[in-house]
Amino acid sequence: MGRQPRVWYPGATYHVTSRGNRRSAVFFDSEDRMMYLDLLEETKYEFPFKLHAYCLMTNHIHLLIETEKAHIKKIMKRLHSLYAIYFNHRHDLCGHLFQGRYGARVVKNTTYFLEVSKYIHLNPYMASIVAEPEDYWWSSYKEYLSHSPSPLLTTDRVLSYFPSRDPELYKQFVELDMREEAALDDHLEFYNLYLHYLSKYATANLPSWEDYDRGKSKTALIAEMKETMHFKEETPAPRR
Known part of the structure; x- marks a missing residue:
């Protein structure tokens, strides 16, 4: 049975999460994190969206994204494909960087929207x-x-x-x-x-x-x- 398609409509907001394959690191240093943010900005230019919050942890990522005309899958496919190519080339690695398909939970109301922003920003604190x-x-x-x-x-x-x-x-x-x-x-x-x-x-x-x-x-x-x-x-x- 195939995977269910992502729920999407213009203006949909998502809490996007993605974890390293086998829970391994997706960022080794500040240079990696800067490259991810640069690619995120380039992707935003190509497929306009609003980024309301983000957090780059060592082995996983949180994004709070509000789409416009481009489907979330186009945004994330471009972003993570380019980042994986960069990461593997820089660190002389091969294979999958991210574990499976990214998570994208639709944020449908104000209460949940504010809660997600809070959760994302508290992530480093909660991880001590x-x-x-x-x-x-x-x-x-x-x-x-x-x-x-x-x-x-x-x-x-x-x-x-x-x-x-x-x-x-x-x-x-x-x-x-x-x-x-x-x-x-x-x-x-x-x-x-x-x-x-x-x-x-x-x-x-x-x-x-x-x-x-x-x-x-x-x-x-x-x-x-x-x-x-x-x-x-x-x-x-x-x-x-």
């Missing part, structure tokens, strides 16, 4: 590579905080969910769970409630988050959300 997510050089997180992203990256969509498109509020959103000890046994409940709150009520209610008390427990935070929204104990949507 850095003490702070912004210390990792090979992700887009530092560009969100710098106020001067590279032409490769599009920050407008992510920041549009925060008052005044303030990168500091996005930073608080990404790092909230890092800073507090868990106050709930069910982290999934917290994430879904918080993301649901953010995606639906950010424009109206988030200015007060500029004065957010980092010492406030998650329990207190959720109580505040429910009071603000007149929340009626709805069941959180399952995490994708």
Whole structure:
């Protein structure tokens, strides 16, 4: 039985993941990572798309891509074919660089879109590579905080969910769970409630988050959300 075709339509957004064959490294050094980003930019020029987030780990890759007129398979085929040729030639290797077909999960709503951007930017921290997510050089997180992203990256969509498109509020959103000890046994409940709150009520209610008390427990935070929204104990949507 053949593989199912990728779901695609103009404007579709994807969380793209790809891992090294047998979980081996796909980047040996900074030169490899720079070449990958250069090829990503060249591919963007040939098949226009919006890159909302990226993270280049040693043996895998995360991209948050919003397509335009070109199918995601054209984008990824060009990018990874050219990179594999470069990598094998430079390091005197042969054979497959990437393990199987890349993953491409469609991001269908704001909640999931924000969650994916957060997950991508926390990847190096969760892997205990850095003490702070912004210390990792090979992700887009530092560009969100710098106020001067590279032409490769599009920050407008992510920041549009925060008052005044303030990168500091996005930073608080990404790092909230890092800073507090868990106050709930069910982290999934917290994430879904918080993301649901953010995606639906950010424009109206988030200015007060500029004065957010980092010492406030998650329990207190959720109580505040429910009071603000007149929340009626709805069941959180399952995490994708």
